[in-house]
Amino acid sequence: MNEIKIFCPATIANLNCGFDVMGTCLEGIGDEMIIRKTPEKGIRITKITGADLPTETEKNVAGVAALAIIKNLGIDFGFEIEIHKKIKAGSGIGSSSASAAGAVFGINELLGKPFSKHELVDFAMKGEAIASGCEHADNVAPCLLGGFTLVRGYNPLDVIRIESPSELYAVVLHPHIEVKTADARAVLQPMIPLKDAITQTGNLGGLIAGLYTSDYELIGRSLKDVIIEPLRKHLIPNFDEVKNAALLNDALGSGISGAGPSIFALCKGQDKAEKVAFAMSESYQNTGIAFDMHISKINPNGVKILEVRN
Known part of the structure; x- marks a missing residue:
């Protein structure tokens, strides 16, 4: 070879x-x-x-x-x-x-x-x-x-x-703007409150348990970020609106993909993934920024x- x-x-x-x-x-x-x-x-x-x-x-x-x-x-x-x-x-x-x-x-x-x-x-x-x-x-x-x-x-x-649980799908909205990883890290804080660390640790444990047991509701309850997302979301236009659109249309959870600017959602089943993708697209069109949508199995x-x- x-x-x-x-x-x-x-x-x-x-x-x-x-x-x-x-x-x-x-x-x-x-x-x-x-x-x-x-x-x-x-x-x-x-x-x-x-x-x-x-x-x-x-x-x-x-x-x-x-x-x-x-x-x-x-x-x-x-x-x-x-x-x-x-x-x-x-x-x-x-x-x-x-x-x-x-x-x-x-x-x-x-x-x-x-x-x-x-x-x-x-x-x-x-x-x-x-x-x-x-x-x-x-x-x-x-x-x-x-x-x-x-x-x-x-x-x-x-x-x-x-x-991955067999019915888990990911939806990704990728705006045509760039958020450099180094810039996204620059807004982070070196110290976090103890209560936030406890909340985040519980969510991480819940996500892992949900993946192992294919408990989609537990996965959804655990996809929450109280530490990083509040500091980074202002780098992505209409982030809150897109995330809310995903959650209102049966996404298990939604958040920033990596350092951004892409916004992801996890969904149970292809039908819900397509519904969520449509809702996220409709929401982001208001920005006037071009974007791509992806629907993918894991x-x-x-x-x-x-x-x-x-």
Whole structure:
């Protein structure tokens, strides 16, 4: 195997109550990457379509993640990477994570899988840090592993994969504005009230319990954020109106996807997801800002192979 083409899915991070520790993987929304072996050592980004991103290896999230994995192995050859972006940068649905996760997944496949998917998360985080300013796994983990993921801890890295209930759908409204992750982190406060920490911890536990038991009502009751959302929602025009529209039309819960500006909702069943998507669209049209709507089942597999060439 000398060349591989892969699909790198979009993700929703935080899920309201799980800031920096929870994420889930989407179907049908994602980038494509082509990775090939080369006799020359190192990593080269040879082509990028769909986005104006740096091709310098050390400035590109895929390049940095790829360098991390080959440095660990000490191989005497290299790789070329093509990135075909379908997830807009700064969209809040894991654009940088898709590139970082895709790079390490593809290289690992071409090398005969020396690392497990869980082990690849650590390498992908190195690339993610280029985009956000810090290493975090709430997007790269679900992108690689599929389903829902919980990052229990970072030192050492401890990621738990959680199966999605079978009828769970995600709706994502992506406004055509950019909220940079670094800017979204800048509005956060270093200290939080004890009562808010207690509330958030209860909600996170409830969300995880609801996912394991397929208790959709419990999932809905738990999708509440008393810490991050109040500080970030002003960055997204009409956020409250869109969220309320989703909840009034039977969404289990709604909130900011990642750092924003995308707004997500979780729903039980495709019919309710379509109803919620229509309501969110109607609400956001008042802003005059162009947007995209996505309806997706939860992706159980994460990054996947599209084509292999020998």
